[in-house]
Amino acid sequence: MILSLDFSSETPIYLQIRNQVLLAIAGGKLKPGEKLPAIRTLANEAGVNMMTVNKAYQLLKEEGIISIDRRSGAFVSLSRDSKADVLARLSKELELIVSEAKVKGISKAEMRELFNRLLEGMEEEK
Amino acid sequence: MILSLDFSSETPIYLQIRNQVLLAIAGGKLKPGEKLPAIRTLANEAGVNMMTVNKAYQLLKEEGIISIDRRSGAFVSLSRDSKADVLARLSKELELIVSEAKVKGISKAEMRELFNRLLEGMEEEK
DNA sequence: TCCCCTGTATTATGCATTATAATACAGGTA
């Protein structure tokens, strides 16, 4: 697992880690059931504190994206919650992005193109 | 201007204010050139500190969404920056949302439908 | 002129979050 962290970013380190794990899973680089690095290992590789990685893992666990076995470590384990809840949450985030796009003069066509391009990175669940 | 703030939200108050102003503009409730409430007025109405509203206005100003006249106050003033920069920024935010959708089992069709519904709230710029 | 309206600035306080360091512990595995 290779992390690229920006220590001068306004995004907290633990969130950057969480985001990159999420992207790796969505991109198919990490598959369900696959093991994540041990928190000490990842912390050493990334040059951050053990507890910072731990915080990222705890967040992913709360989000139902990984499970943690106290003996063997963390692994990808997707629990799907209520579709309505997920859609409601994503809708609020999307609404802000769409609003930013509008006030910045991005057209509907441009937004649709961008969105479709990103969607294509989503292989359907089988 | 009516604000609905959630003081127990993890989203900072100044950000909630910024978001609601943005949504009001994108939704056509606040038009370019239109005056925003004075920071003291809005602070009193919302029951928050003057400097919290000021922080939200400063952020909106940095983002090129409003202008502030030290004499007469703040008003909507959209400066459009480089389209490439805006798209790059929005793309990163969208990427995370799309990833979350995927791992949570939302289909492409469902995402497209949600996105299109939100896009319809965008009247084209004339 | 005087008062009121703007945004802005300053100083102090309090609390939560983020991140680190250095250990220590529980418990399964080889």
Added chain:
DNA sequence: TACCTGTATTATAATGCATAATACAGGGGA
């Protein structure tokens, strides 16, 4: 036994968020 997991604790430090109480600069209107 030695080593690997995650977890917990305590301390420290920097930063972010929010409030309070003033104070200031400066334009506008009565």
